[in-house]
Every structure is written in structure tokens, then in C-alpha cells.
Amino acid sequence: MKKVLLISLLLVVAVVGLAQFKVAILINGTLGDKSFFDSAARGAQMINKELGISVRLIEMGYNPVEWEPTLEDISDSGDYELVIVGTWQMVDVLARVAPMYPDVKYIIFDTDMDYSTGKLGNVNSITYKQNEGSFLAGALAALVSKSTILDNNLPDKKVIGLLGGMDIPVINDFLIGYIEGALYIDKDMKVALSYVGSWNDPAKGKEFTLSMYRQSADVVFAVAGETGNGVLEAAKEAKRWGIGVDSDMQLIYEAKDMDIVNHTLTSMLKNVDFSLLRAVKLYKEGKLTFGKNDELGLKEDAVGLAKNPYYEALLALDPTMKAKLEQIEKDIIDGKIIVGTAIGMNNADLDKIRNAVKP
Amino acid sequence: MSDTLLGIFSWDFIGSVIRVTTPILLAAMGALVANLAGSPNIALEGTMLMSAFIGVIVSGFTQNLWLALFAGVLSGITMSLVLAFFALKMKTDIILAAIALNIFSTGGTIFFLSTLTGDKGSSASVNSLVFPNIDLPLIKDIPVLGEILSGHHIITYVAIVLIFVMQYVLYHTPLGLRIRAVGENPDAAESVGISVNKTRLIALIISGTLTSLGGLFLSMGYVSWFARDMTAGRGFIALAAQALGGVSAFGVALGALLFGFAEALSYSLQFLKVPYEFTQSLPFIITIAVLAFYAYIRLPQNVKRRGAQSGETRNGRLFQRVWEYFSRRAGIRKGVDS
Numbered sequence: 001m002k003k004v005l006l007i008s009l010l011l012v013v014a015v016v017g018l019a020q021f022k023v024a025i026l027i028n029g030t031l032g033d034k035s036f037f038d039s040a041a042r043g044a045q046m047i048n049k050e051l052g053i054s055v056r057l058i059e060m061g062y063n064p065v066e067w068e069p070t071l072e073d074i075s076d077s078g079d080y081e082l083v084i085v086g087t088w089q090m091v092d093v094l095a096r097v098a099p100m101y102p103d104v105k106y107i108i109f110d111t112d113m114d115y116s117t118g119k120l121g122n123v124n125s126i127t128y129k130q131n132e133g134s135f136l137a138g139a140l141a142a143l144v145s146k147s148t149i150l151d152n153n154l155p156d157k158k159v160i161g162l163l164g165g166m167d168i169p170v171i172n173d174f175l176i177g178y179i180e181g182a183l184y185i186d187k188d189m190k191v192a193l194s195y196v197g198s199w200n201d202p203a204k205g206k207e208f209t210l211s212m213y214r215q216s217a218d219v220v221f222a223v224a225g226e227t228g229n230g231v232l233e234a235a236k237e238a239k240r241w242g243i244g245v246d247s248d249m250q251l252i253y254e255a256k257d258m259d260i261v262n263h264t265l266t267s268m269l270k271n272v273d274f275s276l277l278r279a280v281k282l283y284k285e286g287k288l289t290f291g292k293n294d295e296l297g298l299k300e301d302a303v304g305l306a307k308n309p310y311y312e313a314l315l316a317l318d319p320t321m322k323a324k325l326e327q328i329e330k331d332i333i334d335g336k337i338i339v340g341t342a343i344g345m346n347n348a349d350l351d352k353i354r355n356a357v358k359p
Numbered sequence: 360m361s362d363t364l365l366g367i368f369s370w371d372f373i374g375s376v377i378r379v380t381t382p383i384l385l386a387a388m389g390a391l392v393a394n395l396a397g398s399p400n401i402a403l404e405g406t407m408l409m410s411a412f413i414g415v416i417v418s419g420f421t422q423n424l425w426l427a428l429f430a431g432v433l434s435g436i437t438m439s440l441v442l443a444f445f446a447l448k449m450k451t452d453i454i455l456a457a458i459a460l461n462i463f464s465t466g467g468t469i470f471f472l473s474t475l476t477g478d479k480g481s482s483a484s485v486n487s488l489v490f491p492n493i494d495l496p497l498i499k500d501i502p503v504l505g506e507i508l509s510g511h512h513i514i515t516y517v518a519i520v521l522i523f524v525m526q527y528v529l530y531h532t533p534l535g536l537r538i539r540a541v542g543e544n545p546d547a548a549e550s551v552g553i554s555v556n557k558t559r560l561i562a563l564i565i566s567g568t569l570t571s572l573g574g575l576f577l578s579m580g581y582v583s584w585f586a587r588d589m590t591a592g593r594g595f596i597a598l599a600a601q602a603l604g605g606v607s608a609f610g611v612a613l614g615a616l617l618f619g620f621a622e623a624l625s626y627s628l629q630f631l632k633v634p635y636e637f638t639q640s641l642p643f644i645i646t647i648a649v650l651a652f653y654a655y656i657r658l659p660q661n662v663k664r665r666g667a668q669s670g671e672t673r674n675g676r677l678f679q680r681v682w683e684y685f686s687r688r689a690g691i692r693k694g695v696d697s
Contacts, residue, residue, distance in 0.1 A: 030469070032479025032587075167635055194629050197639050201591035202481075203382075203581040207375055211626045214371055226481060226586045233582045256486045257583065355632065 021081035023047060023055045023280060024074050028067050028090055030059045035225060035246035036110060036272045040086060043276035050277065051284060056080070068093045075101040082283060084276060086110050088170075098123050105290060107279050109272055112293045121291040126275050129297030130170070131177030131339045132332050133268045134221070136298075136305050137243050138181025139328050140265060141219035142189045143321045144241055150317065152239050152263065153218035159359045161192040161217035163209055163231050165199050165224035172342035172350060174223045174245075174268075179357055180340055184328070190359035192217045196227050205230025206237075213238040215359055219265065221245070235263040246270055248306040266311040268303070275302045299333045370506045372627060378581060380619025381515045382407065382590075385573035386597030387615045388518075388525050388608060389566040394601060395529065396562030397542035398446060402457035403570050404594025405464030406438040410574030412468040412482075415585040416475060419485035427488065428575065435571020438464075439563040447556045461594075469587050481586035482578075489579045490514055514576040521569065526608035538562050570594070603650060621645040 025044050027037045044055040060070050071093055074083055083104055085094060088111040098106050099119040109126040141160040148155055162178055164171040175193065182189040192215050194208045205227035209220050213234065219241040222228030228245060235242035236259045244250070244267035253260045275296050282288040296302030305311065315322040331337040342350060386403045393400035400406075414431035418424060442460055446453035473479040490513050499509035529535040540548040541558040549555055573593070578585045596618055604614030621642035628638045 030479045032469075032473060032481075034480050034483075038480075192630060194626070195635050195639070198591055200586060200588045202584075202586050202589060203577055204591065206582055207379060207623070208626050208629070210371070210375065211629070214369065214627075215630055226589075229481065229483065229584070229586065230582055252483050255484055358632065359630065 020053055022079055023053055023082045023084065024080040025055060025057045025084040025276075026060055026067075026071060026074060027058065028060050028064075028085065028087060029062050033225070034249075034252065036086060036270055038247065039270065039272035040084075040109070040276060043273035046273055046277045047280050051281060053280065053284070064089065068097065071097050072100075075104045081105060082107065082280065084109070084279075086272070094123065095120065105283070107276070107283075107288075109275060110270070115291055115293070124279065124288055124290050125293045126279060126302075127293060127295050128270050128272075128275070128302050129295060129339070129341075130268075130270060130303055131173045131180075131341050132297040133270070133303030133305065134174045134177030135181035135184070135332065135337070135339045136325065136329060137221050137266075137268045138178035138183075138191075139185050140181075140305065140321075140325060141178070141221060141241075141243065142182040142185035143318075143324065144265060145189070145218040146186060147318060147321065150314075152241055154216050157216040157218070158186060158188055159190045159192060159215060159217045161194070161209070161212035161215070161220040163205060163212070163220055163222050163224050163228060164193065164195045165227055166197060167195045169343050169345075171195075171223055172345070174221070176340050176342045176345070176350075176353065178221055179353060181328075183357070184337070185324075189357070191357040192220075192359050193354060196224055199225035199227055201227050202230035202233070206234045209234035209242070210238055213240050217359075219243060221268070232260045232264050236260050239263070241265050243268060244306075248308055250306070250308055250310045254310075261310055264310070265314065266308070267306040269306050271302050271304070275300070278302075297332070298329060304329075370503075372623060373507055374511070375623040375626065376616070376619045377511060377515060379622045380615050381512065381518050382573035382576050382581070382593050383597050383600055383618055384612055384615035385514075385518050385521070385576070386570045386594055387600040387604065387611045388521060389568075389570035389573075390598050390601035391604070391606070391608065391611045392525070392529070392538065392562045392569070393566040395542045395606060396538045396559045397545060398443075398453055398559040398563060400439070400442065400457060400563060400566045400570075401454060401595075401598060402438060402442050402460040403566075403597055404590055404592070405457075405461035406435050406567055406570040407574035407577065407590045407594050408464045408468055408588070409438055410435045410571035411578035411589060412472065412574075412585045414575045415482050415485065415487040415578045416471070418579065419482065419487035422486075422488065424488055424490065427579065428490075431575045431579075432568055432571045435567040435574065436564050437567075438571075439567030440560075443560045443563045447559055465588060468585070472585065472587070479587065482584045485584070487579070487584065489583045490575070492580075512576065512580045514572055514580055517572065518576075521572075522608050522612045525569075529608060534561065570597075573597075599646065603646070603653070617649060618642065618646065 025040055029037050031037055031041055041057055044057050047053055048055050060067050074080060075097060084107045086109040090108060091111055091113060094106060094108055102122055106123045111125060112127050113120055113123055113125045144150055145153055145158060145160050146155055160182055162175055179191050182191055192212045194212060196204055196208055198204060205224055209231045212220055220231050221243040222231035223245050231242040232249060242264050244264055249267045250261045250264050279288055298304055386407060389403055390400060410431040413434040414427045417430040418427035438460060442456055445451045445456040469479050472482060476482060476485055478484060492510055493513050493516060495509040499505040537553050537558045540553060541555050545555045577589060600614040600618050601611050604611035625638045625641040
């Protein structure tokens with residue numbers, strides 16, 4: 001009896017061991033960024049919990065010199081069938097390493113790859129339509145700016161703002177969506193814009209935002225990493241509104257400072273976690289296609305506004321606003337609204353759009 | 360357009376200048392004391408970062424502002440003591456020791472932050488306190504003046520008082536005389552019985568104390584949490600402000616104010632139709648312009664005196680003089696000379 005048990009146990013272990021492939025997620029930074037690295041870590045937990053696949057998460061740190069050897073070591077070890085990396089900073093590294101290990105499959109998130117070389121047949125890249133989520137944020141900001149029901153705004157001024165980390169395509173993609181969303185609500189909306197030029201200076205972010213509030217912006221959308229947290233602090237101080245990005249800022253601040261939570265409308269999320277879960281699930285089912293980029297948007301739940309209780313409570317104050325936003329979301333998903341993108345846009349066109357909405 | 364100009368030259372703009380200036384001013388005065396004593400402290404950046412971190416953590420866990428202040432200042436002094444130990448006692452190069460301290464602070468704060476809160480980015484989840492803004496009684500009721508003078512952060516007022524205190528200490532007390540003597544000529548100071556190391560240690564401790572207040576302002580006033588690397592180069596800008604301001608506390612305060620003004624101006628100018636690249640580089644353009652102007656005014660006597668001594672023509676050595684002038688101001692040559 002004991003022998004039978006032991007053998008069957010061994011069999012089960014062997015079957016599970018053979019059937020289950022292992023996934024490694026390499027982060028080219030450290031956790032705690034409240035942004036896509038943390039989101040990727042949540043994705044790792046989801047993959048583990050929902051698919052029962054063991055995931056190893058490795059923090060490679062911020063030193064670029066260490067990324068390539070780490071990726072090579074992991075690929076070379078043969079332990080991992082699927083290796084996940086992220087951000088545009090890993091593009092060159094992956095382009096060098098992936099062709100060397102054709103048996104390993106790679107997923108890279110938040111960036112496209114150059115597949116025209118024909119060497120990246122084992123890579124799948126995921127980009128996010130931040131412009132779609134930002135369209136919703138822009139529409140929300142415009143509605144709040146014009147609202148006569150909500151407080152903390154200047155309804156007659158029709159100015160909203162965006163604080164960008166740097167003048168780069170990804171940030172401008174947020175901007176284009178945001179501007180289009182605002183103009184969709186009201187053709188006369190003006191969008192004040194600031195680039196801080198830094199991702200880790202919340203004090204400077206606060207100062208820039210206060211300066212936008214002085215230009216009578218009611219709502220400022222923070223798209224600047226850690227710097228963007230300064231927006232929320234400024235909103236609290238100036239008694240206006242802020243919109244967070246990447247993580248649900250209200251849930252982060254609720255234990256600390258309700259004043260900040262109450263001056264934040266919501267956060268525009270890039271759901272790296274869902275997108276990784278989706279990709280690994282597809283891979284498990286053999287449906288993930290390699291050698292191509294997947295562009296995920298509102299439809300795939302890869303971007304969107306954080307629908308936390310504070311946001312729901314805010315919308316409950318103004319049912320027409322709620323209905324409008326739900327309609328827009330539906331229209332984007334159904335393809336009735338096509339949101340423009342800054343990716344691949346030349347500077348002259350971008351300037352034209354930016355200058356047209358300057359207050 | 361008129362709205363924009365109004366935005367630039369409103370009372371809020373002055374408030375913005377003052378907020379931007381405060382941490383730079385405190386750190387620049389820290390740089391001044393250390394520089395005068397001949398032991399330049401370029402660990403200002405790390406010291407600020409460490410104090411900003413310790414202040415937030417202590418206030419978060421004890422819910423006591425006084426303890427947070429005490430711990431924050433103490434951490435600044437500790438940083439200075441470590442620097443003094445390596446530079447004065449173990450005779451390492453003070454610049455190298457300071458660079459090591461700066462790196463330690465960047466990594467150390469993140470390490471301790473993640474150990475204590477499980478978060479490596481910011482302390483947003485810690486319920487930390489902030490130092491209050493102060494409304495000055497009576498003054499706040501005066502129409503225009505009240506708006507400018509009242510309602511600032513308490514550390515800002517402390518910083519303003521400290522300008523005068525530092526000027527007095529440096530130029531009207533025996534300690535100040537010793538600090539300057541040790542910096543000017545350590546051998547001469549030693550020969551009349553002044554302990555060079557002891558004096559430099561005191562100068563570094565004062566430097567650490569002042570700088571730590573700048574750090575506390577950042578994380579417990581300007582914003583209400585600690586974020587990794589949140590000093591974002593302010594410690595180095597303070598070094599430049601000190602170089603700009605020269606040897607008096609008033610001069611240093613003006614230097615810091617110039618940086619603050621240029622920085623705040625660049626925030627507001629974003630809304631005019633000028634390229635972002637220009638507004639972002641504006642603070643540095645203004646600084647270089649002022650430095651050059653300042654150097655130009657001072658140049659003639661300098662060149663004459665040195666030119667006469669070495670018998671060289673005036674124009675041939677001009678650029679070298681300018682370079683020497685700048686590097687002396689920036690304290691770069693100090694290490695080479697001694």
C-alpha cells in the first residue's frame with residue numbers, strides 16, 4: 001500500500017513537473033516604483049495563483065550593464081521556457097540575446113520591437129494604448145472642469161493641465177489622448193502643459209503644478225512617475241483636482257492623507273499585470289503568436305481609469321457625467337471613437353496640436 | 360497672454376521662489392561654513408537625503424514632530440561626523456569620502472525604506488507628519504506685505520534667521536575667526552594654538568545641521584513623504600550657489616535666491632510660447648550669465664595685481680585668470696593647493 005502511494009505520488013509530481021513550464025520575469029529596476037514594475041510583480045502573483053505556474057521575479061537593478069548578462073544567464077540556464085522583460089530600455093538587449101536562444105520564448109512589455117530583421121521569431125511584444133486611457137482621463141477632466149455640481153474648479157475658465165516627465169513619444173501619447181478626450185467634450189477646452197524633465201523630483205512636480213493651477217487649470221493629469229506625486233500634493237494645497245497614473249494613487253494614499261485622496265479624481269492605469277496574465281494564459285493554450293507586437297487597449301482591460309470607491313462616489317454625484325464617460329468607454333471599445341497616437345508622429349504636427357490648445 | 364504674465368508676477372510667484380530657495384539656501388550655508396574652514400563638504404546631497412528620510416520615518420513611527428526634528432538633525436550631524444572621521448582623522452581625500460557618503464545615502468535610504476515599509480519607491484504609505492506653515496501675527500493683516508511675508512513654512516523662517524546668525528557667528532565671534540583662520544592658512548592657525556581638526560570638525564557639524572534642515576523641509580513641508588533620490592541634485596546646486604555667493608552668508612543667501620528665482624521663473628515661463636528646452640535650461644543660463652558678469656566686474660584688479668607680479672601681459676593670461684577665479688570660487692583648487 002505504501003509503495004503504491006509513493007509511486008502514485010511520484011507520478012503526480014513528475015506529471016506536474018513535466019506539464020508545468022516555468023516563467024521568469026526580469027525587471028530592469030527595482031520594485032516599489034508604484035508603476036509598471038510593481039504591476040508586473042502583481043502579474044507574477046496572478047499567473048501563479050490563477051494558472052498555477054511558478055514564476056521567478058528577478059530585480060536586475062538600475063545599472064544597465066547588468067541587464068544583458070542576467071538575461072543571458074537566465075536564458076542559458078534552461079530552467080525557464082518563457083522569459084518576460086519590459087520597457088524600451090530592454091529593446092537592444094533583447095534583440096541581441098533572443099536570437100541566441102531560439103528555444104526560449106520571450107515577452108517584452110511596454111515597447112515594440114523591430115521584427116523586420118526576421119531574427120525575433122521567439123519574441124512577443126506588448127504595447128499599451130495609453131492614448132485610449134488618456135482619452136477617458138481627458139474627457140473626465142473636461143467634464144469636471146465644466147461641472148457646476150462639483151467643487152474645487154473654475155467652471156468658466158475651461159482649462160485643464162498635464163504634467164509630463166519628459167518630452168518623449170510615450171508621454172506625448174498620453175498627451176494626445178488627453179487633449180482629444182478634452183476636445184471631445186468641449187471644442188474650446190484648453191490644455192496647459194509642463195514637462196518637468198525629471199522622474200524623481202516630487203517637489204518640482206508640485207511647483208510646476210501650482211503654476212498650472214495659477215493658469216486657472218482645474219484638473220492636472222500627472223504623467224511623470226514619482227515626480228507626478230507632487231501633482232496630488234499640489235491639488236490638495238491649491239484645492240483643485242489631480243489625476244494619478246500607473247498605480248491607483250488613491251488606494252496608496254488612503255492610509256496616509258485623505259485630503260490628497262479627496263482631491264484626486266482617479267488614476268489612469270496601465271495594467272501590466274492583466275496583460276502578462278493574458279499573455280501567459282494564451283501561451284499556455286498555445287495561442288500566443290510570436291514574432292509580432294500585440295497592442296492592447298481598453299478592450300483588453302490593459303489600460304483604463306481606476307474604478308475605486310472614491311471614483312464611484314464622485315461619479316454618483318453627477319449621473320450625466322457618469323453616463324457620458326461610460327458611453328465614451330463603450331464607443332472606444334466598439335471602435336466608434338478612434339483615438340490618435342503620438343507614436344510615430346513628427347514634431348511639427350505635435351507642436352501644432354500642443355499649441356492649438358495652449359491657454 | 361496677460362493672464363500668463365499675471366501668473367508670473369503674482370504674489371504666488373514670490374511664494375514659489377521662496378519655496379524653491381529654502382532647501383538650496385540651507386545647504387548653501389552648510390557649504391559656506393565647511394568651505395571657509397578649508398574642509399569642503401560635497402556630501403550635502405547625501406546629508407539632505409538622509410535627513411529627509413529619517414525625519415519622515417521617525418515622525419511616521421512616533422507621531423512626534425520634535426523627535427522627528429531631533430532625529431533628522433542628528434542624522435545630518437552623523438553624516439558630517441562620518442565625513443570628518445574619514446577626512447580629518449583617517450586622512451582620506453575629503454571629496455572622495457563625500458562622494459562615498461552620497462552614494463551610501465542613495466542606496467541606504469532605499470534599503471532602509473524597503474526594510475521598514477516594504478516599499479522601494481516612496482514613503483507614501485507611511486502616515487508621517489509635516490512641519491507647519493506659520494502665519495505671522497499682525498504682519499499677516501498688512502495688505503500686500505502680509506501676503507509676501509506671512510504664511511510660509513516654519514523652516515523657511517528659521518533659514519532666514521539663520522542667515523543672520525551665520526553671518527554673525529562667522530565674522531563676529533572667536534569661533535568664526537578660528538574657522539576662517541583654519542581655512543585660510545592651517546599652518547599659521549596651528550602655530551598659534553588653534554586645533555585645525557577640532558575647528559574643522561565643528562565647521563562640518565554646523566554644516567551638517569544646516570543641511571539637514573534643508574532635507575527636512577523637502578520631505579516634511581514641501582511635500583509630505585520621502586521619495587527615492589528626492590533631493591534631485593539640490594545639494595550640488597547649493598554648492599554652486601555658495602560659489603556664486605562668495606564668503607559672506609548674505610552673499611550666499613543672494614546666490615541661493617538667484618537660483619530659486621531662475622528656477623521658479625522657468626516654471627512659469629513654460630506657458631509662454633517658448634520652447635520647453637529653453638525654459639528648462641533657463642536657470643543654468645541665468646546662473647552662467649550672472650557668474651560671468653560678476654567675474655567680469657571683479658577681473659581688472661585681479662589681472663592687474665597678478666599681471667604685475669608675474670610680469671605677463673594682461674590679455675595673454677586673461678583666460679587663465681578667469682579659470683583660476685572660477686575654480687577658486689568653486690573650491691576646486693583647494694585640494695591641489697594644500
